[in-house]
Amino acid sequence: MTPLAKLLEAALFASARPVPVDELSALDADASSAEVRAALDEIRGHYDAEGHGVELVEIGGGWQVLTRPEYTEAIERAQLAARPQRLSAAALETLAIIAYRQPIGRSEVEEIRGVNVGSILKSLNERGLIDVVGRAEGLGRPLLYGTTPLFLEHFALRHLEELPRADELAIALRQPLADAPPPDASMSS
Amino acid sequence: MTSIQPEVVIADGPAFLSSPESRVPSADSAFVVELTAFSGPLDLLLALIRDEKVDIYDIPIARVAQQFLLRIRTLGLNEAADYLEMAARLMRIKAQMLLPRPDGDAWEDPRAELVRRLLEYQQMREIVDVLEHRADERRRQFARAYVQDQAAPPTAPLALSLSELFAAVDRVLRSVRDPHMHDVVARPLDVPAAIEVIRALLALKMRLTWTDVVRADAQPWQVLSALLGLLELARLGELRVAQPRPFANVEISRDPTSEAA
Numbered sequence: 001m002t003p004l005a006k007l008l009e010a011a012l013f014a015s016a017r018p019v020p021v022d023e024l025s026a027l028d029a030d031a032s033s034a035e036v037r038a039a040l041d042e043i044r045g046h047y048d049a050e051g052h053g054v055e056l057v058e059i060g061g062g063w064q065v066l067t068r069p070e071y072t073e074a075i076e077r078a079q080l081a082a083r084p085q086r087l088s089a090a091a092l093e094t095l096a097i098i099a100y101r102q103p104i105g106r107s108e109v110e111e112i113r114g115v116n117v118g119s120i121l122k123s124l125n126e127r128g129l130i131d132v133v134g135r136a137e138g139l140g141r142p143l144l145y146g147t148t149p150l151f152l153e154h155f156a157l158r159h160l161e162e163l164p165r166a167d168e169l170a171i172a173l174r175q176p177l178a179d180a181p182p183p184d185a186s187m188s189s
Numbered sequence: 190m191t192s193i194q195p196e197v198v199i200a201d202g203p204a205f206l207s208s209p210e211s212r213v214p215s216a217d218s219a220f221v222v223e224l225t226a227f228s229g230p231l232d233l234l235l236a237l238i239r240d241e242k243v244d245i246y247d248i249p250i251a252r253v254a255q256q257f258l259l260r261i262r263t264l265g266l267n268e269a270a271d272y273l274e275m276a277a278r279l280m281r282i283k284a285q286m287l288l289p290r291p292d293g294d295a296w297e298d299p300r301a302e303l304v305r306r307l308l309e310y311q312q313m314r315e316i317v318d319v320l321e322h323r324a325d326e327r328r329r330q331f332a333r334a335y336v337q338d339q340a341a342p343p344t345a346p347l348a349l350s351l352s353e354l355f356a357a358v359d360r361v362l363r364s365v366r367d368p369h370m371h372d373v374v375a376r377p378l379d380v381p382a383a384i385e386v387i388r389a390l391l392a393l394k395m396r397l398t399w400t401d402v403v404r405a406d407a408q409p410w411q412v413l414s415a416l417l418g419l420l421e422l423a424r425l426g427e428l429r430v431a432q433p434r435p436f437a438n439v440e441i442s443r444d445p446t447s448e449a450a
Contacts, residue, residue, distance in 0.1 A: 113310070
């Protein structure tokens with residue numbers, strides 16, 4: 001491996017979170033982001049070609065070294081690491097709405113889901129999957145929620161655009177996602 | 190307002206709220222549902238529409254509303270509000286559907302808003318499926334475990350042998366110029382004896398001074414014993430202690446009241 005690839009491998013090993021490319025570029029002042037990307041490809045190819053037990057994946061806006069899926073059960077059986085808990089259906093529904101309509105207020109989430117979501121928003125916030133990203137105009141200036149980098153990490157997404165687009169779903173959205181106006185504009189009931 | 194049709198089977202006992210697999214088959218595709226399996230009234234409504242195999246764009250609202258009411262009969266109070274709101278909405282749509290329709294295309298389908306919400310909800314459920322699948326994939330891989338920040342690095346163990354320790358003690362002892370060790374013996378104060386001396390002196394004279402009580406060559410322990418004895422006698426009211434001005438000789442006199450007593 002090239003010296004840059006070794007440096008990046010060490011940095012990725014040391015970090016517990018996915019590391020964005022610009023942070024990796026900061027490790028070597030002489031390396032351009034194109035060179036960093038090439039070095040990342042080199043590491044990934046190295047892991048794949050030599051059959052390593054870990055792989056390098058692009059996730060949550062950065063790069064991360066992860067164990068390969070085939071070893072999950074053995075690692076868990078040995079109690080070296082535990083899988084995160086699965087989210088409930090109610091939490092997943094709430095997250096899906098926020099992911100597509102962010103920034104979005106609580107009342108709009110409730111309109112789509114048809115149930116009260118106060119406590120679910122709180123626990124999603126505590127788990128770091130969503131965060132308050134602002135306040136809406138209008139009565140009471142309600143809090144607006146959006147997803148966090150941890151959300152991307154949890155769902156193995158590189159970025160939000162990786163979520164399926166409206167035309168890829170079986171049923172069309174009320175409005176196309178790509179050129180969606182602010183969520184308030186569509187809420188007329 | 191809605192009578193429950195006899196052909197709908199509702200199982201008795203705990204089977205009613207069991208897993209969806211325990212649905213009771215019947216000729217009318219009536220089934221037993223676990224309400225907690227639904228994440229909200231829209232979810233329940235979608236399931237009804239699926240099971241009744243009706244067109245979502247042309248919902249037989251009376252039938253669906255009746256099925257909906259059937260399902261929510263066993264609701265707990267906590268979850269009731271969300272479902273009751275939907276039940277009321279369905280009944281209103283049902284009523285609106287019964288009204289005579291005006292001629293021409295001015296008629297607006299009262300089900301339109303409900304259909305829009307159902308489609309929106311359905312779409313959101315598809316996204317949930319995608320997210321759930323991705324989360325399951327991700328859960329099959331482990332990242333480096335989170336390592337808690339350590340406040341301070343642990344100190345390395347001392348590299349020291351016993352002979353080195355003895356050598357160090359030897360060096361310290363050699364460096365001391367005068368190795369004479371002085372034994373300090375604590376000399377206890379003797380307050381009771383001092384009190385006896387003061388009482389004896391006061392029996393001879395009405396008035397005393399500090400220098401009468403403490404001799405010029407007195408040891409510190411004797412001075413302190415005399416002082417504590419004086420204070421004790423003053424506390425008991427046997428004598429009075431006065432000092433006319435700072436640093437003047439302390440005057441001690443018999444207390445007249447104690448003498449009277």
